Every structure is written in C-alpha cells, then in structure tokens.
Amino acid sequence: MMLEVLCFLLGVHLSMMLIASCYGLIDLWYRIADFIFPILVRILVVAALNTIFILWLQGTNQIAFISGQLFFLVFHIVIFWIGRILVIFLTRQ
Amino acid sequence: MPIINLNEVRKEDIDTVGGKGANLGELMHQGFPVPPGFVITADTYAKFVDTEGLPPGDQIGDDAAFCATIRDKIISRALPWEFEEQILFSHEQLQQSRQTEIVYAVRSSATAEDLSGASFAGQHDTYYYVSINTLSMMVKKCWASLWSDAAFSYRQSQGIEHRDVKMAVIVQEMILSQTSGVTFTADPVSGSDTVIITESSWGMGAAIVDGRVSPDQYIVNKSTSELTSIKIADKKFMVPAILDQTEASRLQEVPAHLRRIESLTVDQVNIITSWAKKSEAYFGSHQDIEWAFADNEFYMLQSRPITVIGQPEDDLPKGKYVLFKPMAENFTDPLLPLSQDILGKLFPMMTIIYGRVYMNLAHARVIVPLKLSDEDLSTLAYLGDIENFKPRLSIPRLLVLFPLLYIYYLIFAVLYYRTSNMPDGNMECFRRYFQRVVDDPAISAPEAMAKLFLKTSFFEPVGNMVLLANATASRYIFLLQLLHKLLKRWLPxxxxxxxSLLTSGTDGVLSTDMGREIWNLARTIKKNKTLSAIVLKEEPDRVLATLRKQNDASEFIAQLESFLHKHGHRTLKEFELNSVRWEEDPSPVIAMIRNYLLADSDPDASAARVAEQRQVLLEEVKSNLAALPLEKLFGFRFRIISFVRNRAKYFIKLRENSRFYHIMGFYAVRKKILKTEVELIEKGALKCKDDIFYLHWHEVRDLQSDTSDWSDVEELIRSRRMNHIRLNKVRPPKTVGIDIAVVDNSPLSGNQLNGQGASPGSCQGKARVIMDPAIDAVIKPGEILVAPYTDPAWTPLFLTASAAVIEVGSYLSHAGTIAREYGMPCVVDVLDCTTRITSGDLIHVDGSSGKVTLLDHATSEVA
Incomplete structure (x- = not known):
C-alpha cells in the first residue's frame, strides 16, 4: 500500500515536471530560436523518465504511477480554467 | 440694513452677517490686516428667499428636487433695484481711492457656519475675480449655494433646520497676491498644541484650499517662534493674481525657476506667525487662517476655529491588517482614488486603508501552520526582522493543513519549476506585449491592467509571466536564511x-544597471565643458531643449533617447498611476545626471571594490571549509554553499527585474488613463488635468457615456482632493486592528534607533534627510542619506552617500539591494528616522546589527 502511494506521488511529480518542461515552449517563445534545443532535450529527458517508470513498474504500482500522472494532468487543467474564470470575473468588475 | 461696511461688524453680529463675516469684522476691528469690504446681511437673503415660508426640514426630507427649485428661483429672480443701488454705492466708496478697477472676492457666510461644533467648510461657494458688473449675480449664486445638494445633505445629517440657516455674503476687495496660504495654530492631524504650521504657494490661495497644489510647509515652535522645519514642495501650478483671459483654465503652470524655491522668506514666516498667535489669543481657540502677501504687504483673509483636531477616525474595516511592505517600501504616500480602484479590484486579498495597501492577516493565519501571536504573524507578513523569530510549529494545525499545503504545492509547483531557470533578458519580451496593449484602442485602463498582469489572452506567451515571476521569487527569503545557517554551522x-556580501554583485539587475547607465550619461556630458555647464546651470526641464541646439550634444542625446526607450516608464513613486514617467518628462533624469556631475565618487570604483571584497570572502570561505572533515576530498560543503548562493542570487535578480516590468505595465495603464482624460477634457466632462485620478473607474465610464457630467463629479473630486491631502499627513500604522508594542525609537532610549540591517558595515557621518529627491537631491560625499523610502529614482544619491537609513524597507528593498551593490551600510525599517534625525546630525550607522545611533544634534540652522 505504502509503495503504491509512493508510486502515485512519483507519478504526480514527474507529470508536474513534464508539464513544466512543455511550458518552456511558451515561456521562451520569443527566444525560441536560441532555446529550442535545451527545451526539447528537457522535454525528452523527462518524458523518457516517465516512460521508464511506466515500463519498469508492474501491477498495482504501475497503475498507481499512471493514475498519479493523469491525476495531476487533470488537476492542472482544472486549476488553469478556474484561474481564467477568476480573472474574467475580476476584470468584469 | 441690507449692507453693512465690514469695519462696522463685530463678533456679536453673527446672526446678521454670518460666522465668517462676524469673524472678519471682529478681526478688522481688532486691527488685523483684513481687506476692506462690505457684507450683505443675512436678513436680505431671508427676505429675498422668504425663509419664513419654507417648510420644516422633516417635511422636505431628502428631496433634491426641492433644492433645485429653490436654487433656480434665487438665480432667476432680479434683485430689488434699491438694493442694487446700495451695492453700487458701497462699491464706489471702496473704489474712490483706487487707480484700477477693484475686483472682488465674494464669499458666503452662513449663520450656522464656522462654529466650533460644525464645519461647512467648502460647501458654500466663493467667487473670485468678480467685477461690479457681475457682482449681483455672484451674490445670488452664493445664496443659491446654501441649497446645494452637499450643503443640504450636511444640514440634514447634522440636524440643522434649513429655515434657521441664512446666508450673508461678504464682498471684499480681492487681494492680488503673489504668495498665499493657510496657517494652523495647532497641528490639525496630531492635535499638537506646540506648533504653528504654515502652508504656502505662489499666487492665489484657491489652489491650496482646493488641493490642486502641493504647498511648501513651514513648522514653527509656538512658544519660541523658532522655525524648526521647512519642506519645499514642487509647486507645479498656481492660480495667478491676474488672469490671462485667453486661458480656459485659471490654473496655470508655475515658471520653472519658481517651482522648487521657497515661497516665503523667513521674515514673512515671522509675520504670519505673529498674526496667527494674535488671532489665536484673541479668539481663545486654535485657528485656521487664510492669508496672502501682495507687494510684500500681509493680509489676513479669514480666521476660523480649526474644527478637526487630531486624526479623524476613518471608517476602518473590521479585522486585522498589516501594511503591504513590497509596495510601502517603494512608496509611502496614499494612492489616489483611481489607482486604488484599479489596483484594488485585481488584488482582492488586499485592502486599502488610509490610502495604502494592507494585507488581511486572516488569510495568512488560515494557512500558516505555526503558533503565532498577532504580533509575530504581522512581523512575518510585514517581512520584518525575522532573524530572531523562533515560531513554534503547531502540530495539530500542521496535520489538518497538510492536505491544504499539498494542494498549494500542486497548484504552484509547475510555476516554481517554470521560473527556476529563466534565461537572462527573457522578460524583455513583455515590452512587445506592453506596446500591443497600449496601441489597441479597444482596451481600457482596467482591461490593460488585467491583460498585462493576469493574462486574459490564451495565446499570449508572455502574458502574466512578470507577476508570476515576482510571486515565486520570494523563495530568496528561505535561501538566504539557509545560506546564513549553513555558514554559521560550518564557519561560526x-x-x-x-x-549578504556573498549574494550581492549579480549582473543583469536592471535597477542597478539603470544607475550605471545614468552614470555613463554623466560621463558623456563630463567630457564636454560646454555641455557640463549647461547641465549644471540650467533648470533640469530646460536642459534638453538647450542641448538639442548644440551640435556636439548629439552623442549624449542619442544615448539619452536610448536610455529613455529602455527605462522611460520609470519615475519616482512609480506605483502611483498619476506619477509622470521619465519618458513624458526627462527632467528628473537630467537632475540625476547633474547630481552625478557634482559627486566625486565613481560607481565603477565602488562596484569593483565590493567585487574584490566578495572574492576575498569567497576564497576565505573555501579555505576555511577545507579544514573540515572530508571537505578536501569531496568539497561538498562548498558545493552546497555555492549552489544555495547562486540560487539566492538568481531569485533576488528575478524579483528585482520582474518589478521593472511591473512598472512598465503600470505605465501602459497610465497611458490609457491619459488618453481617456484628454477625451473627457475636450468634451468638457472634466475641467483640469489630473482630476481623472480622483474618480473611480465606473465614474469615468459614466462621464464617457454621458450618463453623468462635470456638475456630478465636481464636488466629488474636490472632497477627494481634500481627503488625499489629509491622508498624506497621516503616517500609516504598520498594523490595523492589532495591538502591538511599538518599537521605542525616542531619543530617551539611549539615542538609538532600531531597524533591520540590509547591508553590512558601519559608518559615522553627518545625516542628510531627503524627503523627495525631485526637490531636494543635494547630498555631499560622506553624508548619510536618511529617507522615508527609496525607489530606483533615488539610485544616484546612493552613489554619493556613505550609508543609508530608510524609514520603510526590507532586506530586498531597493535601498538594501543598491546599498549592497555599492558596498555601503544600510539600515531599513527605522521608525520615525526622518523626524528623529535632522540634517546635520552626527549619526553612526551599523548595517550589520540594524542600529542607528544619534551622536550629536546639528547646531546649524534648519536645513
């Protein structure tokens, strides 16, 4: 059980890092010519880490890991849209 | 009698001539220099308006239409001819000895006015520049002002019966003053009875009374009549004695050479003080006196009791609040209403109190898992001295909060990773976004604020990055603490x-670069004696025009334009949307260049010296660590220290640079507001520049859509100006709703003032108190700068000063950052330092312990 929880948390963390890496494309958009290579490398490295763990973990641990990743992805999208709605609400005033 | 000569009026005649009239008549009788005139009695008004026939107040209720009907009747009815004859006769009696046609000041004097228990100040009208041809109409307008909505509402709220209040009208020769002002024989804010405060400016007093002018301030010790303090304001506008009939507005610009010089001589201050004391002695109460000087002749225009003594209790919100330090350390003045409105809406967790931004502690307490008293929590929220702060962990609260803390981590972790390694100059792309928002006419001022800070456009890559970067850069606090603890543990x-020294000296900090670029501008000018002379001798706002005529100034002009392109959105008090930016008026930059020309110091030499000290320290750390176990083999301690150090430096730079772009965002909002202001002035919805900043945005929208017009906002703007003046004099408390022990910084506590060390080192020297570098920016090498706050516009002063003592600030405030870069001691958060220390005092500054010691008071005259 404890191991599954740890796998879940690891999945959350790596999902977080993958999303943060992908944001690099947006954050450095105006300087993309200079930074495209390091951004892509970072995305690939984190993606590779994710893949390794998915392939290496078995059974419930693997399910827990993937659940963690999906959980954070959904959580991030929800928070993103809540933030946008909040902004729209504030600016409507 | 419908008209009484002013020299026949006595204080007992209040029912006949109103409070103001009775006061003036009595003053004249007692020998005070009151301008001559006559009074149209209150009975004349009563007969004209037929006050006996008015219904009682409870029958009228809040009927605004009733007031409007009475006002219209008063204005439209003709005065009885015999009365007109008497006015003409009184005028001829005054005119007979004059060379030029007299103009009058026509002032209302209600019979319930100017009494100690109530003040109708500003609610009844006053008219200036009135000739005999328009005198009758102005008298009727004064009568009608008794039925303005504001006066009517005030009487209702005070329970004063409308039938019982009558209006006399004072017609006095208008003094064509060169200087005028107001004097209080007690401090109206603190209630102190030991001082006489005089505020003065050029031209007519109307501009001061209306709050359109920042006046000079003179404080005199009442018992000794000694002038103890002079504060010279930047007097941009005046109402001149002689109007230019071609000008639409009475408000005119003050000539540049008069803006920053004293509007009163010491002799004039003594004359005012003498008459103020006599007035107070005669009336037996503290007085609020309006006066004027014309051809060096003193005239007392009005003297009335001060009706508001001490700080009035504002409507304080319930709850506990602490001053929002990141804003207060850059700007201690109250925000104007429009700035409050636009900023306040976007940051609802903040509250505006006394015109300043406060944080609600209730929000912080919910999420902080520490056992903290209100005082400790406010110290933490205020970013106070947390060195000696030893909070206890609340385990039960931590357990309950753990899920919340985890959610907080989930929400912000992506952002933390995104901002962990941003390349230098990345936020510069915000400038492009700024320009797009400015150029889009469909975006209003509040929308611009939202777009530039909160990202409403999905496809805008930079969006709200600067705000997010600033929010996440607060990690520096923990990293600095960690570095400090590691060094203490391994190298006690x-x-x-x-x-502090190890984390200074970061390249690419924009505000430090700004100081360096101004120094480079000064160096360019210094190479040419002619250009140097122009900068040193001419007024800053004329220098650029003169330089443009010089052929050999082209290099400097190009350099300056490049500087303004990069830094033109900056200014003093840059959080205030009303502050004029350097791009709009480069004269403050010219003034800073001039200060550099006058200074003997070289910032490059200072920076090199600090860099050398830093390098020596780093080597010392490395060599001392080598003595510890396993360090020579693995070097892990030094690697850890280097890592923490570099991370701290990175976040310090991130925070400082994100602020640079915040200010750019504010400039975009200001541009939008100014565009709207031009439109409203052109269509007559606003009358004066800057009036827009005294409205809230929904009121501006109403003016744009013609839902309201000037008459709906005129009084509102006026009362908000008055309130702003009052708030300017209020020192904002660090906390609201919390009883905390105030640090005792009185001279009785061993002449020591306590603050927070922001840059190490110690130094002794003469203090130079500077309240506003735009007005008073001369500091001699070796002097110690004492200031209420600083922002990047103060940077050149740091070059000359040997140390800095700042009233509001934090370790990472501008003052602390720049002081560390220049290697000079700095103590921030020193309560009351600008009042406890005067220029010329000998002080000792210890930037390590955060203590300032007053060694000797200045013996020279007021600085």
Missing part, C-alpha cells in the same frame, strides 16, 4: 554579514 567564526 565568519562575519554575520557574509551571506
């Missing part, structure tokens, strides 16, 4: 300031 013999 090392100086306490080592962490």
């Amino acid at each position: 013999s090392l100086n306490d300031d080592a962490a």
Whole structure:
C-alpha cells in the first residue's frame, strides 16, 4: 500500500515536471530560436523518465504511477480554467 | 440694513452677517490686516428667499428636487433695484481711492457656519475675480449655494433646520497676491498644541484650499517662534493674481525657476506667525487662517476655529491588517482614488486603508501552520526582522493543513519549476506585449491592467509571466536564511554579514544597471565643458531643449533617447498611476545626471571594490571549509554553499527585474488613463488635468457615456482632493486592528534607533534627510542619506552617500539591494528616522546589527 502511494506521488511529480518542461515552449517563445534545443532535450529527458517508470513498474504500482500522472494532468487543467474564470470575473468588475 | 461696511461688524453680529463675516469684522476691528469690504446681511437673503415660508426640514426630507427649485428661483429672480443701488454705492466708496478697477472676492457666510461644533467648510461657494458688473449675480449664486445638494445633505445629517440657516455674503476687495496660504495654530492631524504650521504657494490661495497644489510647509515652535522645519514642495501650478483671459483654465503652470524655491522668506514666516498667535489669543481657540502677501504687504483673509483636531477616525474595516511592505517600501504616500480602484479590484486579498495597501492577516493565519501571536504573524507578513523569530510549529494545525499545503504545492509547483531557470533578458519580451496593449484602442485602463498582469489572452506567451515571476521569487527569503545557517554551522567564526556580501554583485539587475547607465550619461556630458555647464546651470526641464541646439550634444542625446526607450516608464513613486514617467518628462533624469556631475565618487570604483571584497570572502570561505572533515576530498560543503548562493542570487535578480516590468505595465495603464482624460477634457466632462485620478473607474465610464457630467463629479473630486491631502499627513500604522508594542525609537532610549540591517558595515557621518529627491537631491560625499523610502529614482544619491537609513524597507528593498551593490551600510525599517534625525546630525550607522545611533544634534540652522 505504502509503495503504491509512493508510486502515485512519483507519478504526480514527474507529470508536474513534464508539464513544466512543455511550458518552456511558451515561456521562451520569443527566444525560441536560441532555446529550442535545451527545451526539447528537457522535454525528452523527462518524458523518457516517465516512460521508464511506466515500463519498469508492474501491477498495482504501475497503475498507481499512471493514475498519479493523469491525476495531476487533470488537476492542472482544472486549476488553469478556474484561474481564467477568476480573472474574467475580476476584470468584469 | 441690507449692507453693512465690514469695519462696522463685530463678533456679536453673527446672526446678521454670518460666522465668517462676524469673524472678519471682529478681526478688522481688532486691527488685523483684513481687506476692506462690505457684507450683505443675512436678513436680505431671508427676505429675498422668504425663509419664513419654507417648510420644516422633516417635511422636505431628502428631496433634491426641492433644492433645485429653490436654487433656480434665487438665480432667476432680479434683485430689488434699491438694493442694487446700495451695492453700487458701497462699491464706489471702496473704489474712490483706487487707480484700477477693484475686483472682488465674494464669499458666503452662513449663520450656522464656522462654529466650533460644525464645519461647512467648502460647501458654500466663493467667487473670485468678480467685477461690479457681475457682482449681483455672484451674490445670488452664493445664496443659491446654501441649497446645494452637499450643503443640504450636511444640514440634514447634522440636524440643522434649513429655515434657521441664512446666508450673508461678504464682498471684499480681492487681494492680488503673489504668495498665499493657510496657517494652523495647532497641528490639525496630531492635535499638537506646540506648533504653528504654515502652508504656502505662489499666487492665489484657491489652489491650496482646493488641493490642486502641493504647498511648501513651514513648522514653527509656538512658544519660541523658532522655525524648526521647512519642506519645499514642487509647486507645479498656481492660480495667478491676474488672469490671462485667453486661458480656459485659471490654473496655470508655475515658471520653472519658481517651482522648487521657497515661497516665503523667513521674515514673512515671522509675520504670519505673529498674526496667527494674535488671532489665536484673541479668539481663545486654535485657528485656521487664510492669508496672502501682495507687494510684500500681509493680509489676513479669514480666521476660523480649526474644527478637526487630531486624526479623524476613518471608517476602518473590521479585522486585522498589516501594511503591504513590497509596495510601502517603494512608496509611502496614499494612492489616489483611481489607482486604488484599479489596483484594488485585481488584488482582492488586499485592502486599502488610509490610502495604502494592507494585507488581511486572516488569510495568512488560515494557512500558516505555526503558533503565532498577532504580533509575530504581522512581523512575518510585514517581512520584518525575522532573524530572531523562533515560531513554534503547531502540530495539530500542521496535520489538518497538510492536505491544504499539498494542494498549494500542486497548484504552484509547475510555476516554481517554470521560473527556476529563466534565461537572462527573457522578460524583455513583455515590452512587445506592453506596446500591443497600449496601441489597441479597444482596451481600457482596467482591461490593460488585467491583460498585462493576469493574462486574459490564451495565446499570449508572455502574458502574466512578470507577476508570476515576482510571486515565486520570494523563495530568496528561505535561501538566504539557509545560506546564513549553513555558514554559521560550518564557519561560526565568519562575519554575520557574509551571506549578504556573498549574494550581492549579480549582473543583469536592471535597477542597478539603470544607475550605471545614468552614470555613463554623466560621463558623456563630463567630457564636454560646454555641455557640463549647461547641465549644471540650467533648470533640469530646460536642459534638453538647450542641448538639442548644440551640435556636439548629439552623442549624449542619442544615448539619452536610448536610455529613455529602455527605462522611460520609470519615475519616482512609480506605483502611483498619476506619477509622470521619465519618458513624458526627462527632467528628473537630467537632475540625476547633474547630481552625478557634482559627486566625486565613481560607481565603477565602488562596484569593483565590493567585487574584490566578495572574492576575498569567497576564497576565505573555501579555505576555511577545507579544514573540515572530508571537505578536501569531496568539497561538498562548498558545493552546497555555492549552489544555495547562486540560487539566492538568481531569485533576488528575478524579483528585482520582474518589478521593472511591473512598472512598465503600470505605465501602459497610465497611458490609457491619459488618453481617456484628454477625451473627457475636450468634451468638457472634466475641467483640469489630473482630476481623472480622483474618480473611480465606473465614474469615468459614466462621464464617457454621458450618463453623468462635470456638475456630478465636481464636488466629488474636490472632497477627494481634500481627503488625499489629509491622508498624506497621516503616517500609516504598520498594523490595523492589532495591538502591538511599538518599537521605542525616542531619543530617551539611549539615542538609538532600531531597524533591520540590509547591508553590512558601519559608518559615522553627518545625516542628510531627503524627503523627495525631485526637490531636494543635494547630498555631499560622506553624508548619510536618511529617507522615508527609496525607489530606483533615488539610485544616484546612493552613489554619493556613505550609508543609508530608510524609514520603510526590507532586506530586498531597493535601498538594501543598491546599498549592497555599492558596498555601503544600510539600515531599513527605522521608525520615525526622518523626524528623529535632522540634517546635520552626527549619526553612526551599523548595517550589520540594524542600529542607528544619534551622536550629536546639528547646531546649524534648519536645513
């Protein structure tokens, strides 16, 4: 059980890092010519880490890991849209 | 009698001539220099308006239409011819000895006015520049002002019966003053009875009374009549004695050479003080006196009791609040209403109190898992001295909060990773976004604020990055603490300031670069004697025009334009949307260049010296660590220290640079507001520049859509100006709703003032108190700068000063950052330092311990 929880948390963390890496494309958009290579490398490295763990973990641990990743992805999208709605609400005033 | 000569009026005649009239008549009788005139009695008004026939107040209720009907009747009815004859006769009696046609000041004097228990100040009208041809109409307008909505509402709220209040009208020769002002024989804010406060400016007093002018301030010790303080304001506008009939507005610009010089001589201050004391002695109460000087002749225009003594209790919100330090350390003045409105809406967790931004502690307490008293929590929220702060962990609260803390981590972790390694100059792309928002006419001022800070456009890559970067850069606090603890643990013999020195000297900090670029501008000018002379001798706002005519100034002009392109959105008090930016008026930049020309110091030499000290310290750390177990083999301690140090430097730079772009965002909002202001002035919805900043945005929208017009906002703007003046004099408390022990900084506490060390080192020297570098920016090498706050516009002063003592600030405030870069001691958060220390005092500053010691008071005259 404890191991599954740890796998879940690891999945959350790596999902977080993958999303943060992908944001690099947006954050450095105006300087993309200079930074495209390091951004892509970072995305690939984190993606590779994710893949390794998915392939290496078995059974419930693997399910827990993937659940963690999906959980954070959904959580991030929800928070993103809540933030946008909040902004729209504030600016409507 | 419908008209009484002013020299026949006595104080007992209040029912006949109103409070103001009775006061003036009595003053004249007692020999005070009151301008001559006559009074149209209150009975004349009563007969004209037929006050006996008015219904009682409870029958009228809040009927605004009733007021409007009475006002219209008063204005449209003709005065009885016999009365007109008497006015003409009184005028001829005054005119007979004059060379030029007299103009009058026509002032209302209600019979319930100017009494100690109530003040109708500003609610009944006053008219200036009135000739005999328009005198009758102005008299009727004064009568009608008794039925303005504001006066009517005030009487209702005070329970004053409308039938019982009558209006006399004072017609006095208008003094064509060169200087005028107001004097209080007690401090109207603190209630102190030991001072006489005089505020003065050029031209007519109307501009001061209306709050359109920042006046000079003179404080005199009442018992000794000694002038103890002079504060010279930047007097941009005046109402001249002689109007230019071609000008639409009475408000005119003050000539540049008069803006920053004293509007009163010491002799004039003594004359005012003498008459103020006599007035107070005669009336037996503290007085609020309006006066004027014309051809060096003193005239007392009005004297009335001060009706508001001490700080009035504002409507304080319930709850506990602490001053929002990141804003207060850059700008201690109250925000104007429009700035409050636009900023306040976007940051609802903040509250505006006394015109300043406060944080609600209730929000912080919910999420902080520490056992903290209100005082400790406010110290933490205020970013106070947390060195000696030893909070206890609340385990039960931590357990309950753990899920919340985890959610907080989930929400912000992506952002933390995104901002962990941003390349230098990345936020510069915000400038493009700024320009797009400015150029889009469909975006209003509040929308611009939202777009530039909160990202409403999905496809805008930079969006709200600067805000997010600033929010996440607060990690520096923990990293600095960690670095300090690591050094203490591994190298306890090392100086306490080592962490500060090790984290200074970061390249690419925009506000430090700005100071360097101004120095480079000064160096360019210095190479040419002619250009140097122009900068040193001419007024800053004329220098650029003169330089443009010089052929050999082209290099400097190009350099200046490049500087303004990069830094033109900056200014003093840059959080205030009303502050004029350097791009709009480069004269403050010219003034800073001039200060550099006058200074003997070289910032490059200072920076090199600090860099050398830093390098020596780093080597000392490395060599001392080598003595510890396994360090020579693995070097892990030094690697950890280097890592923490570099991370701290990175976040310090991130925070400082994100602020640079915040200000750019504010400039975009200001541009939008100014565009709207031009439109409203052109269509007559606003009358004066800057009036828009005294409205809230929904009121501006109403003016744009013609839902309201000037008459709906005129009084509102006026009362908000008055309130702003009052708030300017209020020192904002650090906390609201919390009883905390105030640090005792009185001279009785061993002449020591306590603050927070922001840059290490110690130094002794003469203090130079500077309240506003736009007005008073001369500091001699070796002097110690004492200031209420600083922002990047103060940077050149740091070059000359040997140390800095700042009233509001934090370790990472501008003052602390720049002081560390220049290697000079700095103590921030020193309560009351600008009042406890005067220019010329000998002080000792210890930037390591955060203590300032007053060694000797200045013996020279007021600085």
